[in-house]
Amino acid sequence: MSTWTAYEVVFRLRAPLHVGWRKVGNLLMTRPYVPGRAFWGALTMRLTRMATTGPAEDSSLYQRYGQRIHEQLAYTYFYPALLDLDNKIYTVQWPWADEAAFRHRFLGSYASATLVYPAQSAEEGMLHETEFIAPYTVDKGKPVYLKGFIFEGAGCSLDWKKALEALQFGAERTYGWGDVEVVLCSPAATAVWNGPGGKPITFDLNGEQVLAQVLKEEPLVAHARTSNRLIGSVEPLVGREWRSNSERSTRYAGQHIETNGVLYTPGSTTPQEATFHIGNYGIWEQKP
Numbered sequence: 001m002s003t004w005t006a007y008e009v010v011f012r013l014r015a016p017l018h019v020g021w022r023k024v025g026n027l028l029m030t031r032p033y034v035p036g037r038a039f040w041g042a043l044t045m046r047l048t049r050m051a052t053t054g055p056a057e058d059s060s061l062y063q064r065y066g067q068r069i070h071e072q073l074a075y076t077y078f079y080p081a082l083l084d085l086d087n088k089i090y091t092v093q094w095p096w097a098d099e100a101a102f103r104h105r106f107l108g109s110y111a112s113a114t115l116v117y118p119a120q121s122a123e124e125g126m127l128h129e130t131e132f133i134a135p136y137t138v139d140k141g142k143p144v145y146l147k148g149f150i151f152e153g154a155g156c157s158l159d160w161k162k163a164l165e166a167l168q169f170g171a172e173r174t175y176g177w178g179d180v181e182v183v184l185c186s187p188a189a190t191a192v193w194n195g196p197g198g199k200p201i202t203f204d205l206n207g208e209q210v211l212a213q214v215l216k217e218e219p220l221v222a223h224a225r226t227s228n229r230l231i232g233s234v235e236p237l238v239g240r241e242w243r244s245n246s247e248r249s250t251r252y253a254g255q256h257i258e259t260n261g262v263l264y265t266p267g268s269t270t271p272q273e274a275t276f277h278i279g280n281y282g283i284w285e286q287k288p
Contacts, residue, residue, distance in 0.1 A: 004074065004151045004205035006191035009164070010081065010090050011146040011180035016108070016132035018177060019170040027109065030131045032095040032102065033266065034078040034146055034169050036222065036282020037239045040069055042178075046163040065158075072156040074210040074278040076193070077222050077266065078148035080106050080133060090147050090184070094196035096219060096267040106144065108134045132177070146180065149191065149203065151210045151278070161185060195219060196267070209277040212284055216273050223263040224276060226286035232268025237261065237283075 019031040019038050044066040049056050056062070081090040095102045113127040135144055150160070164185060169178040191203035196219040204211035214220060223237055224230065237260040260283060276284035 002205040003154055003207060004210050006188040006203060006205060007150045007152065007185055008188040009078075009148055009150050009182070010184035011078070011164075011167075012183050013080075013133065013135040013144045013146060013179075014181055015135055015179040016110070016172075016177050017135075017170050017180075018130055018132045018172055026128045028128055028130045030107070030133060030170075032080070032106065032133065034148075035237075036075060036077055037237070037260075038169050039075060039078060039148075040066065040281050041239070041241075042167045042169050043069060043160060043163055046166055047158060047160065050159065050163060068158060069160075070280045072153045072158055073160060074151040074153070075282050076148040076150075076278070077282055078146040079221070081145040081147040082137070082142055083145065090145050092147050092194070094219075094221075096196055105137050105139050106133055108132055108138065130172070145183065149188065149193070150185075151191075151203070151205065193221065195221065197269075204275075207277075209279070212276045212278060214270055214274050214276065216271065217269050219267050219269050220264065220276075220284060221266055222278075222282055222284045223260075223265060224268065224284040224286065225261065225263050225279075226274075226276075228270070228274070228286060230264045230268045230270050233265045234262050235265055237263050 017030070017034075018028070019034060021029045021031045023029065044062055047065045047069070048062045051065070052061060079092045079094065081092045083089075084091050093102065093106065109129045109131045111127070111129045133144065136142060137144060152160075164182045167180055169180065171177065191205055193201040193203075195201045195214070197217060199215045199218045201218065201221065202213045204213060220230075239258050241256045241258050260281065263283065274286060276286050279285045
């Protein structure tokens with residue numbers, strides 16, 4: 001009997017989605033996928049608030065549920081997908097297959113500025129443009145979905161399926177951005193992903209950790225930590241957290257900086273067949 005149960009999960013994107021990446025000029029670029037850290041943060045928030053009567057104002061509650069997610073669940077990143085009506089399947093649209101075509105089809109932007117009301121003008125340097133994954137494709141107006149896997153460990157006590165029904169991802173959530181609707185959450189007959197390079201990425205569910213088995217020169221679909229050399233780019237992966245029990249200077253919402261180190265980015269390839277285990281935040285870590 002497997003140690004883990006794989007669930008195929010698909011969200012329908014109901015509003016623009018911005019997952020912070022980098023800034024180029026005035027453009028705040030979005031990642032073209034939902035990374036594991038963003039999923040973990042959204043799920044942590046929802047589980048904590050579901051379990052709390054009244055305002056959830058103690059950051060230690062969020063830390064507790066965040067740790068339980070690390071211990072009881074594993075998950076992939078979530079990628080834009082389209083519904084194939086003929087075959088009734090959701091097909092992932094990998095950003096690296098044709099980057100220019102992907103950006104034209106799935107990404108839009110919104111320009112805004114911070115105003116100085118007494119002067120009736122925009123504040124200097126505050127004009128910016130926010131990029132987003134659109135809820136409908138730009139070319140044909142098809143609904144956009146987000147597809148991934150969630151792996152439930154044996155004995156999991158988290159009510160994560162109910163929490164999925166009220167998630168928001170990314171930034172600008174107070175404006176309604178990042179709103180999603182669950183359209184599929186069911187046990188997967190086979191834990192296999194058709195990778196960006198056309199080769200299968202197979203998930204092994206029988207050990208203490210979920211293993212991702214990647215064939216030679218197949219692009220990775222998560223940030224990866226490895227002592228071996230991969231072919232691709234690297235970047236520091238950091239996130240902001242709320243830890244009210246930390247030092248006074250970093251105890252307010254978003255002031256604590258949590259770093260996961262310098263990692264290979266999704267889309268990097270391995271020169272030979274490799275096995276990774278899925279760690280915290282969905283990061284792939286290669287066994288020595």
